[in-house]
Amino acid sequence: MFDAVIRNFGFLMGGLGVTFQLAVFALLGGIVLGMLVGLARLSKKPWIYYPVTAYVNFLRNIPLILVIFWFYFVMPILVGRSIDPFPSAVISFIVFEATYFGEIFRAGYQTISTDLVNASYSTGLTYWQTARYITIPIAFRRMLPSLITQSIVTFQDTSLAYVIGLRELVRRVSIVDNMEVRSIELYGFAALVYLVVCYLGSRLSRHFEEKSRKANIL
Amino acid sequence: MIEIKKINKWFGDFHVLKDIDETIQRGQTVVICGPSGSGKSTLLRCINGLEPYQEGEIIVDGTSLNDPKVNLYKLRQKIGMVFQRFELYPHMTALENITLAPMKVLKWPREKAEAKAKELLARVGIPDKADAYPANLSGGQQQRVAIARALAMEPEYMMFDEPTSALDPEMIKEVLDVMIDLAKGGMTMLVVTHEMGFAREVADEIIFMDEGRIVERGTYEDFFNNPKTDRARAFLDQILD
Numbered sequence: 140m141f142d143a144v145i146r147n148f149g150f151l152m153g154g155l156g157v158t159f160q161l162a163v164f165a166l167l168g169g170i171v172l173g174m175l176v177g178l179a180r181l182s183k184k185p186w187i188y189y190p191v192t193a194y195v196n197f198l199r200n201i202p203l204i205l206v207i208f209w210f211y212f213v214m215p216i217l218v219g220r221s222i223d224p225f226p227s228a229v230i231s232f233i234v235f236e237a238t239y240f241g242e243i244f245r246a247g248y249q250t251i252s253t254d255l256v257n258a259s260y261s262t263g264l265t266y267w268q269t270a271r272y273i274t275i276p277i278a279f280r281r282m283l284p285s286l287i288t289q290s291i292v293t294f295q296d297t298s299l300a301y302v303i304g305l306r307e308l309v310r311r312v313s314i315v316d317n318m319e320v321r322s323i324e325l326y327g328f329a330a331l332v333y334l335v336v337c338y339l340g341s342r343l344s345r346h347f348e349e350k351s352r353k354a355n356i357l
Numbered sequence: 358m359i360e361i362k363k364i365n366k367w368f369g370d371f372h373v374l375k376d377i378d379e380t381i382q383r384g385q386t387v388v389i390c391g392p393s394g395s396g397k398s399t400l401l402r403c404i405n406g407l408e409p410y411q412e413g414e415i416i417v418d419g420t421s422l423n424d425p426k427v428n429l430y431k432l433r434q435k436i437g438m439v440f441q442r443f444e445l446y447p448h449m450t451a452l453e454n455i456t457l458a459p460m461k462v463l464k465w466p467r468e469k470a471e472a473k474a475k476e477l478l479a480r481v482g483i484p485d486k487a488d489a490y491p492a493n494l495s496g497g498q499q500q501r502v503a504i505a506r507a508l509a510m511e512p513e514y515m516m517f518d519e520p521t522s523a524l525d526p527e528m529i530k531e532v533l534d535v536m537i538d539l540a541k542g543g544m545t546m547l548v549v550t551h552e553m554g555f556a557r558e559v560a561d562e563i564i565f566m567d568e569g570r571i572v573e574r575g576t577y578e579d580f581f582n583n584p585k586t587d588r589a590r591a592f593l594d595q596i597l598d
Contacts, residue, residue: 257407258444259501262510263434272457276448304388 143321154311168233173240211303226298247278287344364413376571379570391566409462437507441519443499452487477505497528501528
């Protein structure tokens with residue numbers, strides 16, 4: 140019964156490839172920016188704290204799909220020419236997901252005692268060296284399960300990029316469906332693909348959690 | 358030489374340090390004691406710029422912390438610090454804890470930093486623990502790694518903030534022995550502690566603080582045998598119980 144899928148398998152898997160590409164860029168950018176956002180959210184400098192807090196609160200209170208849309212239609216006005224769906228989606232996702240990763244990192248940084256940071260400063264390390272070698276790595280390890288959970292959510296969210304015409308998995312399913320008219324099996328197949336990838340992701344998360352607990356590192 | 362001149366510090370409305378005056382000469386060991394909340398730890402944090410103060414001046418080897426252009430990172434390199442709860446980096450081995458600052462701050466090559474770290478681990482009596490993570494070390498061992506970490510920067514001063522008060526009794530001695538060795542080796546030390554045995558052995562001066570003020574100072578004999586204030590007497594009675 141999956142013959143419509145089999146006939147278009149290459150095309151559909153190409154869509155999964157686009158989904159993965161978008162997810163990888165969104166995650167790399169979102170996590171790196173999130174590390175900085177988390178630091179800024181704990182900053183004692185008002186000119187850093189307030190703008191970043193406003194940015195986080197603003198984006199966390201609007202749906203991602205609007206951010207994707209808005210960015211895609213506003214960017215051409217700002218840069219003076221139309222912009223491809225893929226880079227537009229990548230930037231929207233980074234800017235949006237960084238607020239979520241930022242809050243995870245902030246919680247991670249807050250598990251670190253003031254004196255641990257003072258210990259680092261007392262050896263002459265600077266703020267950025269302390270962030271790079273002490274606070275970020277510790278927060279990253281302590282927050283790994285939450286980071287993986289949010290990464291899985293991000294992976295699922297990439298399907299929203301279909302609204303700006305990005306030919307990722309869901310978009311390609313709908314293209315095939317327009318020709319084959321086999322909605323149940325085609326969308327069922329897409330769901331199965333997301334399920335498998337996300338299930339593997341959550342198993343990976345549990346594996347790392349167990350491992351760091353056994354290693355007794357944190 | 359560390360000169361502390363009329364330091365006053367507030368946490369909001371709370372006056373933590375009141376007119377603190379003190380001079381620490383090279384090679385001296387000064388012990389600071391007093392009830393908790395008396396401002397001892399805060400004073401140490403002011404000296405290496407981890408906490409700001411509102412009034413007075415602290416001068417380390419001629420460099421004033423009041424100077425807006427003071428390079429705190431440079432200043433801290435010559436003042437090692439050891440904390441009550443060890444504060445080792447949990448994601449690094451003992452060796453990595455020690456080599457981080459020499460490699461990143463002093464730009465030493467890895468081989469040099471590791472050689473120094475191993476030498477220091479031997480000096481504090483745990484040469485076999487280089488590859489252990491903090492979670493797998495006892496409290497006494499962790500504190501000795503923390504001392505080695507501070508010493509790796511080859512500081513001219515060492516500050517200890519209640520280094521043995523989080524330790525089980527059987528581990529206190531192993532840490533104090535390392536500190537006594539350091540003091541006898543000529544290190545300039547500022548030690549917040551209630552370990553009177555340590556004070557007797559190496560302290561050139563004892564300062565007793567209460568409610569943010571230095572209420573007594575003198576040699577161990579002075580302080581221990583004839584405390585001048587009731588507060589100091591009450592404090593001594595308490596810790597000698």
